[in-house]
Amino acid sequence: MIYMKKIGKEIIKLKDVFKYYRMGETIVKAVDGINISIKEGDFVAIMGPSGSGKSTSMNLVGSLDMPTKGRISLGGGDISELEESDLAQIRGKKIGFIFQSFNLIPNLSVKENVMLPMMFQGVEREEREEVAERLLEKVDLGNRGEHYPNQISGGEQQRVAIARALANDPEVILADEPTGNLDTKTGEKVMDFLKQLNKEGKTIIMVTHEPELAEAYAQKVYWLKDGKVEKITKKKNGFNLEKEERRLFGKKKRK
Numbered sequence: 433m434i435y436m437k438k439i440g441k442e443i444i445k446l447k448d449v450f451k452y453y454r455m456g457e458t459i460v461k462a463v464d465g466i467n468i469s470i471k472e473g474d475f476v477a478i479m480g481p482s483g484s485g486k487s488t489s490m491n492l493v494g495s496l497d498m499p500t501k502g503r504i505s506l507g508g509g510d511i512s513e514l515e516e517s518d519l520a521q522i523r524g525k526k527i528g529f530i531f532q533s534f535n536l537i538p539n540l541s542v543k544e545n546v547m548l549p550m551m552f553q554g555v556e557r558e559e560r561e562e563v564a565e566r567l568l569e570k571v572d573l574g575n576r577g578e579h580y581p582n583q584i585s586g587g588e589q590q591r592v593a594i595a596r597a598l599a600n601d602p603e604v605i606l607a608d609e610p611t612g613n614l615d616t617k618t619g620e621k622v623m624d625f626l627k628q629l630n631k632e633g634k635t636i637i638m639v640t641h642e643p644e645l646a647e648a649y650a651q652k653v654y655w656l657k658d659g660k661v662e663k664i665t666k667k668k669n670g671f672n673l674e675k676e677e678r679r680l681f682g683k684k685k686r687k
């Protein structure tokens with residue numbers, strides 16, 4: 433098979449990034465000097481044991497958080513030089529977020545949840561509605577727009593979250609354990625949507641505990657341990673994630 437996919441330009445780069453937290457007398461080294469490079473069209477997984485810094489790294493990648501030290505660039509520009517309001521604007525436009533716990537707003541309807549990120553970008557109401565309806569169709573929830581989050585299942589809520597993440601047509605989707613609260617079958621459906629989006633050109637970065645998911649979907653895996661990148665594996669070289677995980681972290685693999 434010929435590898436048709438275009439290898440894109442670098443869109444996110446973390447260079448010697450640290451994130452330390454002070455907890456009384458102790459310093460927690462959540463992220464301890466990592467380098468990450470994400471290219472356009474990548475499907476990247478971040479793996480590692482609980483507490484290894486996956487969510488912290490993800491929040492830094494998505495510029496939801498600022499590093500203690502190091503450089504983070506998004507689309508070629510260094511974000512540490514931006515004002516918070518400019519940063520929020522760029523983040524809202526370029527990045528869509530999906531969380532383990534869905535994070536839908538309970539007192540907004542499904543459709544209003546999807547419309548919300550567009551409001552922050554100043555999109556007119558009529559267009560917000562049109563786009564939200566189209567995106568809900570895309571995740572097979574065209575008939576659920578008027579429901580509220582507590583009236584739909586977990587898998588459906590996560591698909592609403594995917595639609596919401598797509599609202600501003602971002603280049604990058606960040607997903608922190610997107611299937612963590614779903615059963616295997618429902619999780620697969622969510623993953624298939626992410627795979628489809630990647631095929632359509634979106635860059636996907638996903639945190640997961642599950643080697644099978646990384647193996648099935650990601651082209652590149654960053655393995656974190658104690659806030660450091662222990663190893664990077666790429667699918668095209670052929671890797672066996674279960675074996676790698678056992679080698680790096682011992683037998684126990686789930687939290």
Ligand SMILES: Nc1ncnc2c1ncn2[C@@H]1O[C@H](COP(=O)(O)OP(=O)(O)OP(=O)(O)O)[C@@H](O)[C@H]1O
Binds near residue numbers: 460462481483484687
């Ligand atoms: N706001 C914070 N203040 C203090 N310590 C923090 C904070 N956020 C994270 N940490 C610590 O930093 C380390 C990395 O946390 P992080 O949430 O990134 O881990 P993780 O790999 O996502 O774990 P999990 O798989 O359990 O979600 C942990 O030891 C955690 O306790």
Ligand SMILES: [Mg+2]
Binds near residue numbers: 486487488
């Ligand atoms: Mg986490």
